[in-house]
Amino acid sequence: MNKQSKLSAGAKASYGLGAVGKDMVYMLSASYVLYYFQDILGVSAVAMGAILMAARVFDAFNDPIMGMIVAKTKTRFGKFRPWLLIGTITNAIILYMMFTAPPTLKGSGLVVYAAVTYILWGVTYTMMDIPYWSMIPAFTEGGKEREGLTTLARSCAGVGSAIITIVTVMSVSALGRMFGGEGITDREVERVGFSYFTLGVAVLFIAFTVICCLSVKEKSTVDMDSPSIGEMFKALIQNDQAMAVVVAIVIVNCSIYITSNLVIYFFKYDFGGTDWRGAYTLFSTFGGGMQILAMMLLYPFLRRFFTSIKIYYISMGMAIAGYISLLVLASTSMNNVYLLFIPGFFIFAANGMLSVITTVFLANTVDYGELKNGRRDESVIFSMQTFVVKLASGVSAFIAALSLQMLALSNDTAEAAEAVDYSLGVGAMQKMGLRMTMTIIPIAGLVFAIFWFSKKYILTDEKIEEIAAEIAEEKRKIA
Structure with missing residues (x-):
């Protein structure tokens, strides 16, 4: 992109679409992973609390490390988009695995599964999130254009979060009843529903990021503070x-x-x-x-x-x-x-x-x-x-x-029929x-x-x- 070129409306919309998918995934994990493992699958609340705290603290320290890796990356596709695409695909896969725990897992095995998938989810989300926000200087010329794009992306991220907040609980219930079969418990309905709902979110996440990567062309040389x-x-x-x-x-x-x-x-x-x-x-x-x-x-x-x-x-x-x-x-x-x-x-x-x-x-x-x-x-x-x-x-x-x-x-407090x-x-x-x-x-x-x-x-x-x-x-x- 030369200095005189302006960012097209399509490129702006595509970048915003990436934010929608990104925050749909983030809100699904942030709001429902505790509920899924503790309330639906029966993992100890204390175990889940320890996993969530340890993983998020690790993730917080992991951010600067990922930033340094991205900053040192050099490919013909740029330094940001390869990591954005790799992070999105791996994060979508881990997200689906996290909300599709094998029914045969019980006790300590389920705790280990929750810990491994949640930590990997955090690592792969960082792999995608850092380059997404850091790439803005790579295809904007600063000033109002850069400020406007940042505002647009933040607003689109809010839309992604709002979508998950609004539709998750009802969609999970509907999908669970649709694919769960006859005569299953309400807990089983939610377990099945989360699996199918997460699959849909993961597919949309990948599709939105692919559109973003194809539509946004980054400069070949951009310094990144990490x-x-x-x-x-x-x-x-x-x-x-x-x-x-x-x-x-x-x-x-x-x-x-x-x-x-x-x-x-x-x-x-x-x-x-x-x-x-x-x-x-x-x-x-x-x-x-x-x-x-x-x-x-x-x-x-x-x-x-x-x-x-x-x-x-x-x-x-x-x-x-x-x-x-x-x-x-x-x-x-x-x-x-x-x-x-x-x-x-x-x-x-x-x-x-x-x-x-x-x-x-x-x-x-x-x-x-x-x-x-x-x-x-x-x-x-x-x-x-x-x-x-x-x-x-x-x-x-x-x-x-x-x-x-x-x-x-x-x-377990009120196990009963649907x-x-x-x-x-x-x-x-x-x-x-x-x-x-x-x-x-x-x-x-x-x-x-x-x-x-x-x-x-x-x-x-x-x-x-x-x-x-x-x-x-x-x-x-x-x-």
Whole structure:
């Protein structure tokens, strides 16, 4: 691509399509692997929690390694697309294997199978994810084109996640009944359904990535920054504001991810009813929509009247209010899913705005670090964001799994025929324990994050303007 050429609409759409497939796969694993192995196949919740945490922590450390491998790759097809295609194909195969565990496996054999497939899934996902995002400079010329493509890809990724959130539970049930045969248990319906549903997602994932690779032509020579783990932590130690934001991201994400891991159990074993899948799907659809609208509309609207720091506190207050109202509503005898839209609005909208705000805060710490340390650590700081999000995901999955083990919540709690109301087999103390884990622990985490952030973060809008002016003055003197 020469310098004057513009990226075609078809190339942009194809790149966005790659993001749709990529995040469909990510959301399927992130949201349902614990449920599949623990609730459907009967793997110990503690074992699954340990596997999920260890795998995600390993995956977080694996990112910089994969980045260095991609950076050193040289082929006639470029350095990014070969890994993107290889990673996609292997990840799709592993994804299908992960959700198609052999029925004959039991006990320790099933635990080993879960551990091996999940770790391999994380490794192969990184193999594809790193080159996908890193290749943007290889076929754009910077400025508005690059910013626009990044925004498009992030939006398409949100669409992919939303699709899985909305269709998975109902599709799994329908496919399980279609291909599972007559007279099988509800657990078997879900086991078979997940296998066929995952196969469909894996095929779409490969197809979308192939379209992306064929439509996007990367330049032959593009440098790629790939910071090591050591560089990440060095940058954090030397940049107290980056440290403040990173710690806040970890705590906030841990708090929210605990709820996202447990919400399907809430609908199945607490909210209950024979149509719990429909209620869960409706709630998830509403929540996903609110999260996207908050990112695209609510945050820009509030930004016209408030600083980013004030919106951060508003968002945290909204999330806490949402969790309190969720606990209150869940503790009553209500069975109307639409009432849950009230806490859902506050929690999902807050999460959407926080995802935008924390990225803004990280960008501010780059300027601060340049003034303080004399260098810009953009690639290091933003690689750290991926690292800590994965770390938070692992920790929250472990906490959620531990709570399931303590509460003894699984399909064994209410084994019965299909269309059963699982909540009838769950005791009042178990239900209350689930509600408190979903709400009290996140509230405590968010309160701590507010306290931490208020004490540590100093980069107000005025301070950022001062820093920008000082940096400009230093550059002027050097020039």
